[in-house]
Amino acid sequence: MAAPVTETFRKIAARGGTLSKNDWGNNDFLGVTAKVYKPHSVIGRQDDDNVEIFIVKSGWAILYHGLPDGERQIIDTPLTGDIVGFRSVDGPRLASLASVTELTVYEISSRELVEAILSEGHLGNKIVRSLARLNAILAEHLMNTGRRNAMSRTAHFLLELEERLSMVGLSAHGRYECPLTQCDLADILGMTTVHVNRTLGELRKADLVSFKGGHVQVINRKKLVEIAGFDNEYLR
């Protein structure tokens, strides 16, 4: 899931990966340490009952849901500072979480977190906001796949990434690194790999964005924003 944890997260990071009781209320000490995963590891599997939530410290991840027929839809691409997996407070996880690059995450057992929320209004508010923000992102993706064509969709997603990355200092001047393959993009945008390829080609030829070798460069932002129908409001 996707939302900046802002202050809380910064505190965690500053302390080198350990939560103190001050972050979570006055009753419990929750010793949470950062864990590092190799690229393409599965961190939490769909239908697992071992429910936890994750806060991404660094790296790229994908949250996806597999269909019986082997298809896969990527629900979200959690980035630095995003909270993942809150739905799994109870019951099985509904999606799998996997790393794309090397990934560093804080893992927190949900029970502890729920307790923390119950006893700490300030934190509860942060969680609410993070969930609400993910709602907004999901709603926007729904618009994307439901009501926009391949070009607009692709453009929109690349702009979203740029916006989200620049919020955490990983993008500047319309330029960022993106380790997603065209196959990943396809599963995010609800298209086929082949068509993603052609669409990226068109965007490149039209001098709008270039996505090559894991490197994204926005060239003509104004026109790109226009054909994408992009309004960054939903990310705030």
Place this chain on the structure above:
Amino acid sequence: MAAPVTETFRKIAARGGTLSKNDWGNNDFLGVTAKVYKPHSVIGRQDDDNVEIFIVKSGWAILYHGLPDGERQIIDTPLTGDIVGFRSVDGPRLASLASVTELTVYEISSRELVEAILSEGHLGNKIVRSLARLNAILAEHLMNTGRRNAMSRTAHFLLELEERLSMVGLSAHGRYECPLTQCDLADILGMTTVHVNRTLGELRKADLVSFKGGHVQVINRKKLVEIAGFDNEYLR
């Protein structure tokens, strides 16, 4: 947005539409009364700054986002007991809320609610769960529009409605009333009205579901679930 408010909501309802301070914490009396809207009224408009949240008491509503080109994507269909609009805690609303039938809602100014959440952990937990549930629903709709064909999508949505309605006692034996037009369905499923029509026709001819005159009847559930790839887990 969509999630049962369970206890809190039931309390509100039982008291005939007024919240007491006991529901929301110990500091404030928040006099909230139920408001009734005619069918096809706009209750909250996209981009408005007058931010409130709504709890549906009865009736059908749609939460939608309009695109500049006049297209519209319906994000959610809030039903009895669902919470709507939490994203708008700050900043403009991202979607419009409109009634489909006569609609009775509790309207709560966000500032008050936020305060309530801050001071009442129990309620915060409910809100978190409701948001998390909407996330799950949105994710499932994303799967729907991204990775399923017209038939599966339509079947899936009709099954979801049945499940959600039966949770609040508005559906039994695979049978329920649905006031949505085929045009509404199109905006939910990301299709055109024409194709929705044909798809419903096929589903009827195949003796799977019938949707006629605002009346839905699931005929062959087993087969329907199969072609929809429906798993109700995400609604719990």
Place this chain on the structure above:
DNA sequence: CGTTGCCTTGACCATACTCAACGACTGTGG
């Protein structure tokens, strides 16, 4: 009765999918 909103159907079309093959690059083992 004419208007309005919704459903239905037909003919045609286009966007995006399928299938298939090949090229570029990387890492690995002989």
Place this chain on the structure above:
DNA sequence: CCACAGTCGTTGAGTATGGTCAAGGCAACG
């Protein structure tokens, strides 16, 4: 150092799913 496999990106030809445009039916309502 080179052959090989594996992954990813690229391209072409043919197809299908769903969209567009257009017309008509039917019930509700003033």
